[in-house]
Amino acid sequence: MTVQLRVDLGAFGENLRVLRDRVAPAELMLVVKNDAYGHGVERILPRALEEGVTWVGAFDVATGRRVRRLAGDEIRVFMWMLPDADDVAEAIDLQLDLGVGDAELLEDAAAAARRAATTARVHLKIDSGLRRNGIRPEEWETVVRRARRLEEQGVIEVIGLWSHIAEASDADDDDARAIFDRALTQARDAGLTPALTHLAASSAASARAEFRYDLVRIGAFAYGVAPAGGPSARDLGLRPIGTLTAAVTAVDGERVHVDAGFLHGLPTALGGAADVGTPAGRRPLLAVEPLESVVAGWGGAAPGDTVLLYGGEAGEPTATEWAESIGTIGEEIVTRISPRVERTSV
Numbered sequence: 001m002t003v004q005l006r007v008d009l010g011a012f013g014e015n016l017r018v019l020r021d022r023v024a025p026a027e028l029m030l031v032v033k034n035d036a037y038g039h040g041v042e043r044i045l046p047r048a049l050e051e052g053v054t055w056v057g058a059f060d061v062a063t064g065r066r067v068r069r070l071a072g073d074e075i076r077v078f079m080w081m082l083p084d085a086d087d088v089a090e091a092i093d094l095q096l097d098l099g100v101g102d103a104e105l106l107e108d109a110a111a112a113a114r115r116a117a118t119t120a121r122v123h124l125k126i127d128s129g130l131r132r133n134g135i136r137p138e139e140w141e142t143v144v145r146r147a148r149r150l151e152e153q154g155v156i157e158v159i160g161l162w163s164h165i166a167e168a169s170d171a172d173d174d175d176a177r178a179i180f181d182r183a184l185t186q187a188r189d190a191g192l193t194p195a196l197t198h199l200a201a202s203s204a205a206s207a208r209a210e211f212r213y214d215l216v217r218i219g220a221f222a223y224g225v226a227p228a229g230g231p232s233a234r235d236l237g238l239r240p241i242g243t244l245t246a247a248v249t250a251v252d253g254e255r256v257h258v259d260a261g262f263l264h265g266l267p268t269a270l271g272g273a274a275d276v277g278t279p280a281g282r283r284p285l286l287a288v289e290p291l292e293s294v295v296a297g298w299g300g301a302a303p304g305d306t307v308l309l310y311g312g313e314a315g316e317p318t319a320t321e322w323a324e325s326i327g328t329i330g331e332e333i334v335t336r337i338s339p340r341v342e343r344t345s346v
Helices: 009-023 033-037 041-050 061-071 085-093 103-116 137-152 170-189 202-207 319-325 330-336
Strands: 004-007 027-031 055-060 076-081 097-100 120-125 156-162 196-198 215-218 242-252 255-258 275-278 281-288 293-296 306-310 342-345
Touching: 009 027, 009 041, 009 202, 009 215, 033 041, 033 055, 033 330, 041 061, 055 061, 061 076, 061 085, 076 120, 085 097, 085 103, 097 103, 097 156, 103 120, 103 137, 103 156, 120 137, 137 156, 137 170, 156 170, 196 215, 202 215, 306 319, 319 330
Parallel strands: 004 342, 027 055, 027 215, 055 076, 076 097, 097 120, 120 156, 156 196
Antiparallel strands: 004 242, 242 255, 242 306, 255 293, 275 281, 275 306, 281 293
């Protein structure tokens, strides 16, 4: 297979430094869900540690386990997808910080901590309007009072209070922040003293200082994936770190065949909608088939030529540009790339 994703760890390190400077004094949590947005946790995490990252967002227990294996106990690992009691117990055993978004999960964490004779580190989540789990505002006071009683019993410690926001409009985000701030007051009135509060992900953390609180969760921006319909990575002072290439396998008149297709992770909707980079400049991507794609030809095209599907340099198609061409977001493009595609680092 000649399809290849090249990961520029130097660009990744630069992005982290830019983002950490931008959000300071808030601390940066690097989110590595979906195998570090398709770039490879085992490849990304060592460089993140070199850059001084001390908080990692792992999403689920499986990713948290990988992070612990790679980084040991020196960093804090936050995860928030806990579908059952077994995952809760393993997360506590791994000393992960648990994002808790409902009363039942809080009880599961307390019960698992009792069985393990330890204290679960908990971040309580208020639903700030996005409806991406989270404790409803009308239930919040009851839950934080219960959390305080569990703290007194020594089975949990409320490390943080947090939420997600839509990052779709300033007005909606302002409304969400008002809900979040009320929840912080109610939690403290109940006797909780969380060390950390966190609300913003990449976009809000970069653009709006009032959303940064103590910690910001940075995912796509760390990998140089810009928001669809918004400023480019270059405008944000960032560099896309992944470059996806394929090889020409055949030339059929005005049609050039390359060895990357739907089964490698390219959405079929890109056919007729997106461009790729070729030795002769940009050419339309005509069709995406299971094991190959068809590109509009150019003079001198020959088997073995390299086609740049998406990348990060000036003038190249980017993952975000691809996403915009089919009405989705850049994260979907980069996380769809099959694990079977070879990854290399530079």
